[in-house]
Amino acid sequence: MxxxxxxxxxxxxxxxxxxxxxxxxxxxxxxxxxxxxxxxxxxxxxxxxxxxxxxxxxxxxxxxxxxxxxxxxxxxxxxxxxxxxxxxxxxxxxxxxxxxxxxxxxxxxxxxxxxxxxxxxxxxxxxxxxxxxxxxxxxxxxxxxxxxxxxxxxxxxxxxxxxxxxxxxxxxxxxxxxxxxxxxxxxxxxxxxxxxxxxxxxxxxGDYDIYISHSNRDEIDRLSADFNKMIKALKEWRSEVLHLEERRKTFMQDVAHEMRTPLTTINGLLEGLEYNVFDEEQEMRSIKIMRKETTRLIRLVNENLDYENIQSNRIVLNKHHFPLNEAMTEITEQLTPIAIESNNEIVLNEDVKNIMVYADFDRFKQIIVNLIKNSLQFTTNGMITIDAAETKESSHIIISDNGIGMSAEQMENIWDRYYKADSSRKNTKYGESGLGLPIVKQLVELHDGDIDVKSELNKGTTFIIKFPRKKLKKVEE
Ligand SMILES: Nc1ncnc2c1ncn2[C@@H]1O[C@H](COP(=O)(O)OP(=O)(O)O)[C@@H](O)[C@H]1O
Ligand SMILES: [Mg+2]
The missing domain is CATH 3.30.450.20 (PAS domain)
Structure with missing residues (x-):
């Protein structure tokens, strides 16, 4: 110009x-x-x-x-x-x-x-x-x-x-x-x-790798400083956009992949029904399988939505103090039928009665239910033990089972979306979207908490969750 x-x-x-x-x-x-x-x-x-x-x-x-x-x-x-x-x-x-x-x-x-x-x-x-x-x-x-x-x-x-x-x-x-x-x-x-x-x-x-050196003398220096700030913000914004785009792509691929299996199964069974190749007993069974698969699809959709909502900060935590015992009693009541089914026992240790937790009650229950359900899923004729402890900074909840456990490699991957250890141990009763633990982890982190796992193959698994206490200094929590 x-x-x-x-x-x-x-x-x-x-x-x-x-x-x-x-x-x-x-x-x-x-x-x-x-x-x-x-x-x-x-x-x-x-x-x-x-x-x-x-x-x-x-x-x-x-x-x-x-x-x-x-x-x-x-x-x-x-x-x-x-x-x-x-x-x-x-x-x-x-x-x-x-x-x-x-x-x-x-x-x-x-x-x-x-x-x-x-x-x-x-x-x-x-x-x-x-x-x-x-x-x-x-x-x-x-x-x-x-x-x-x-x-x-x-x-x-x-x-x-x-x-x-x-x-x-x-x-x-x-x-x-x-x-x-x-x-x-x-x-x-x-x-x-x-x-x-x-x-x-x-x-x-499109070249964002720019920094204008400047001192602090006059308006031009200030303009340079503002320019640098602007470029930094632009850079962050751009990488965020790229990251989001990347995430959207993998999400679409994963979801498509996850949905293909149940949909193929249902389609095959419907074809069998169409050409009347099943006898009465087989027919009944295929309807049951189809129902199970559709339930799984619905859960997949719901859990994906949940995961995305948490991921993009669209859920609001309503945190307050409540006795751990109260939540645990409700949860054990809810899960006892499943425990009986797998011939497991859920044991609440004495400490659970004395501890207060600072969290969103419903989300807290969602976390614990997910973990206990996993334990029930991978344990038969065993025991799920709930323990608790507290320090100055946080309340700890420890969930242990003596089920099939995990190898070190499996433990590394359980936080990844859609991860299921291996198909041989597939148990479609309570999970199978591979989203359970990723959601749990996100929810815990949303509480500024921490989750850790210890496990040994054929011995059992222990999850330790820490919820921080309310910080008094903060005006709003
Ligand atoms: N208590 C446990 N004992 C052994 N393996 C476990 C346990 N909890 C989780 N896992 C492993 O982690 C994998 C992922 O679990 P999860 O994220 O809950 O998936 P899903 O949503 O399919 O239940 C499971 O497929 C299983 O292999
Ligand atoms: Mg699960």
Missing amino acids: RMRFPYIYQLMLGFLLVILTLMSITSFSIIHFGRNQVINEVEETFLNYASLIEETGFDENQLNSYNQIFGNQGIEYGIFDQEGELEYPQINQDFQSNLSEQDLKTLKAGESLLLRTKPNTLRKNNRDTVSIYVPIFTKDHRYQGFIGLGRPVSYIENNMDELKGNVLKAFLISTIFAVVVSLLLSFYLVYRVNRLSKATQKVAT
Whole structure:
């Protein structure tokens, strides 16, 4: 994109305007001040000379001796009588001072006429002249006339020219210096802005591996810091999106895979029914199998929904304190029929009675039911023991069985979705979606808790769940 008025020109223009304005004001002031200074100086010299002349008592010899000195300095003077007629030096013609009536009156009143410019010298040469006029009085204060002193303007102009030259030089040098400095400063600023702009362009093309180094001096630094923050957020957001997409894909694949088996089974049985290949007993059995498979499909759908809801934080825990005993009694009651079926016994140890748990009651029951159901599933003619303990930080619930147990490799995988140890131990009575433990783990973690498993093949399995106590410091739990 072509820029019509790049930032660097704007900056330069700004700097230049400020510099030129400042320099002009300064130069003008210096020259004005210098001019006043020169005028004051000339005036003072003239006044000094005037009193020097007066001191001679207008003695002609003495006056003549001064002429040389005055002449050297380009000063000419004259002594005039009351009417303004020249008395000294004697010049042949009728010489008049050319002062106005008003001026003559001012002199008579005892006031000097201070520095003024005239287009000619006291001797009527056509040269621009500055001059003053000082009145003369006798000792008894009678007005006698006046002294006029003058000097060509060029003498003053020479001084002024020198001053102007110096000011101009200073003006040029400082302008060049200021321009160089502002140029450097502008380049630096533009460089920094460009760096941000390049980084932005990179991000626009999908490159998020960018960090703009910066200090903490000004707005551009702050912009850089914000830019870095923004990129970090963008990066996280992008990886989250990719992650979600990945999860969605595996989820769809897994669900499809999980549903294929029961659906194929049902389809096969329906085909058999369609062509009447079953006798009455087989027919009954296939209907039972189909019911079992559809139940399994429904559970699969429900558990998937549950899992997704927990995963995406869509469930809200309603946590409060309750006695562990209360929950355990309800659970054992609910599970006793299944225990009897598998010829197992559920034993609550004494400690269960003394412990309080801080959790969502229904979700807590869901966790424990899942674990005990698993134990019942993989144990026959055995015992499921529920134990409890507590520490300062948490309540522990320990569920042990003396069933078939798991190998180390199996233990590693039980938290993965759809994991079922091996088909030989398939027992479709209470589970088989492979989602039970992943859901349990998620629920425990949602409670900021912890779940651990210990197991040995053919000896049994123990699950230990820890629920943290309510943190008093937190305002809301
Ligand atoms: N108490 C246990 N004893 C032995 N194996 C167990 C026990 N609990 C879980 N498992 C193993 O972990 C696997 C996954 O269990 P789970 O996540 O509950 O799946 P499902 O939802 O199919 O019940 C089970 O197939 C089983 O092999
Ligand atoms: Mg299970």
